Amino acid sequence: MSDLRELYQELIVDHGRHPRHFKKLPNANCVQEGYNPLCGDRLTLYLSIENDRVIDVSFEGAGCAVSIASASLMTEALKNKTLSEVQLLFDAFHTLVTTGTDASQETLLGKLSVLAGVREFPMRVKCATLAWHTAIAAIRHDTHPVSTE
Numbered sequence: 001m002s003d004l005r006e007l008y009q010e011l012i013v014d015h016g017r018h019p020r021h022f023k024k025l026p027n028a029n030c031v032q033e034g035y036n037p038l039c040g041d042r043l044t045l046y047l048s049i050e051n052d053r054v055i056d057v058s059f060e061g062a063g064c065a066v067s068i069a070s071a072s073l074m075t076e077a078l079k080n081k082t083l084s085e086v087q088l089l090f091d092a093f094h095t096l097v098t099t100g101t102d103a104s105q106e107t108l109l110g111k112l113s114v115l116a117g118v119r120e121f122p123m124r125v126k127c128a129t130l131a132w133h134t135a136i137a138a139i140r141h142d143t144h145p146v147s148t149e
């Protein structure tokens with residue numbers, strides 16, 4: 001178990017240091033800003049959505065390793081998902097980092113499961129969920145910037 005924990009930590013550190021899809025998306029038709037005042041994490045999420053499917057996704061921002069790693073892992077997970085699949089993933093991820101998830105959700109979550117450990121650190125839950133709240137607001141075309149407070 002401790003080996004697995006180390007592997008998870010490595011993945012978070014790796015994504016925190018070298019975030020994937022960290023750029024502006026020129027053809028985005030959905031742009032949303034998110035802010036976590038508790039930690040100071042800020043990000044802008046870019047989505048290109050066609051026929052209720054995420055064609056492309058990227059983000060830019062600055063924040064702690066957990067917020068950046070979570071956003072990076074999320075962009076990998078959201079690509080080519082339908083909007084209803086995005087909502088399902090959000091629900092599963094939210095459960096994972098708050099109350100804890102059962103084994104049946106692990107296949108759905110895949111690599112996102114590496115963030116399960118933040119559950120033990122309530123301050124970090126908002127860092128991990130910021131990108132996700134931002135994505136859901138973007139999909140709903142909520143024009144207000146997202147704040148976790």
Ligand code: ZN
Nearest residue numbers: 039041064127
């Ligand atoms: Zn943070």
